[in-house]
Structures are given as C-alpha cells and as structure tokens.
Amino acid sequence: MTNVIRNKKNIFINRIIHYYVKWxxxxxxxxxxxxxxxxxxxxxVLLVAxxxxxxxxxxxxxxxxxxxxxxxxxxxxxKTVHMLQYLKFAGAFSVTKKSRDIINSLDYAARLLDDxxxxxxxxxxxxxxxxxxxxxxxxxxxxxxxxKAQGKYQLLFASTFIQYFKHKKSTATVYLKTDNNNYTNxxxxxxxxxxxxxxxxxxxxxxxx
Numbered sequence: 001m002t003n004v005i006r007n008k009k010n011i012f013i014n015r016i017i018h019y020y021v022k023w024x025x026x027x028x029x030x031x032x033x034x035x036x037x038x039x040x041x042x043x044x045v046l047l048v049a050x051x052x053x054x055x056x057x058x059x060x061x062x063x064x065x066x067x068x069x070x071x072x073x074x075x076x077x078x079k080t081v082h083m084l085q086y087l088k089f090a091g092a093f094s095v096t097k098k099s100r101d102i103i104n105s106l107d108y109a110a111r112l113l114d115d116x117x118x119x120x121x122x123x124x125x126x127x128x129x130x131x132x133x134x135x136x137x138x139x140x141x142x143x144x145x146x147x148k149a150q151g152k153y154q155l156l157f158a159s160t161f162i163q164y165f166k167h168k169k170s171t172a173t174v175y176l177k178t179d180n181n182n183y184t185n186x187x188x189x190x191x192x193x194x195x196x197x198x199x200x201x202x203x204x205x206x207x208x209x
Contacts (some may be wrong), residue, residue, distance in 0.1 A: 029169055031171050045064075045070055049160065050125065051123035052160075059160055060160070063176075073112050077156055103177060122141075143183065154178065157176065173204060
C-alpha cells in the first residue's frame with residue numbers, strides 16, 4: 001500500500017490553479033525567457049532541473065505549458081504538499097526521504113511516463129541549493145525512474161537562473177536541452193547534466209541588457 005500523495009484531477013480547481021500559477025509568476029518576474037527544443041510528441045518527457053527556490057516548479061510549469069503542452073507532474077517533498085495543499089491540483093505528488101515510501105514515489109513517477117501526454121519534473125539535487133552553485137549533486141532516485149520507464153520517455157535538461165539586471169523585478173531564464181543517451185549509472189547522468197548546467201551558467205554571465 002502506498003502513502004504517496006498523488007496529484008488530483010478536478011477540472012474546475014485545476015483550471016483555477018493553472019491561471020493562478022501563471023498570474024503569480026507574471027506578477028513576480030519581469031519576464032521568463034527560454035529556448036525552444038525539438039521533442040517527439042509521441043513520448044512523455046522526464047524533465048531534470050536544478051532546485052534553488054520556491055519558484056522553480058512554478059516557472060517550469062509556465063515554460064512547459066507554453067512549449068510542450070503536456071500534463072505537468074512534479075515530485076515534491078511530502079511536508080511541502082501538506083503545507084501547500086493546492087500543489088496537488090497543479091500536478092504535485094509527494095516523496096518522503098529516508099522512508100520506504102520513496103520507492104513508491106519513484107515507481108509512481110515512472111508509471112506516469114507510460115503516458116505520452118505526461119511530463120514529470122524531478123529535482124535530483126533533493127533539496128535547495130544556491131542558484132549559482134558550481135557542482136550540482138544528484139540523488140540516485142532519478143536513475144530508478146529512468147530504468148523503470150526505459151524507452152517510453154525523452155529526457156530534457158533545464159537550468160534556471162534568476163537575475164535583476166536593470167529592472168525592479170527579476171528575470172528568470174530557463175536553458176533547455178534534450179538528451180538522447182541511455183544512462184546506466186548516476187555518474188554519467190550527473191556529468192551530462194553538469195555540462196549543460198555549467199554552459200548555461202556561462203551564457204547567463206554573458207547577458208548584455
């Protein structure tokens with residue numbers, strides 16, 4: 001029996017949350033920038049991203065809604081889902097660290113990837129880190145998801161950075177990159193994401209506003 005708090009489907013509430021998330025992101029940020037990527041519409045998407053703030057999942061919700069048109073799902077710590085109940089109506093499902101339930105959460109994420117209409121967002125760092133940390137750590141759980149859902153999804157990397165530049169409100173920039181490799185160990189996956197993250201951070205420092 002699983003104790004995973006799953007995302008809830010309620011057409012009315014889901015639409016309210018959809019517009020609420022778009023509204024608060026638009027209100028918080030001067031703009032959200034992102035690049036286009038070519039993806040196979042017949043496959044689900046596993047989105048792997050850095051984790052530095054409360055806004056990460058909301059920013060990526062808005063980006064993927066515009067770009068990919070997939071059903072959004074994101075793995076969130078159980079205590080956060082309990083604290084912010086509305087998240088489960090925005091695609092959130094829970095994970096409890098240092099608990100047997102973590103396997104249930106990882107397997108649930110893999111099952112979501114069976115459906116080509118779904119997108120699953122994972123923050124492999126496992127907790128919040130500085131937006132400009134040099135080395136991105138990876139928990140092993142994401143590899144279990146990939147192995148369970150092998151061949152049914154496409155992998156997408158996202159690196160998000162926030163700066164104010166000359167504006168009163170900050171600008172969020174999301175760098176996206178597809179990856180078609182079939183990783184068999186966490187070290188290889190981490191290295192590939194680290195390369196994307198480092199190159200994205202370099203681009204971010206070269207912004208000329």
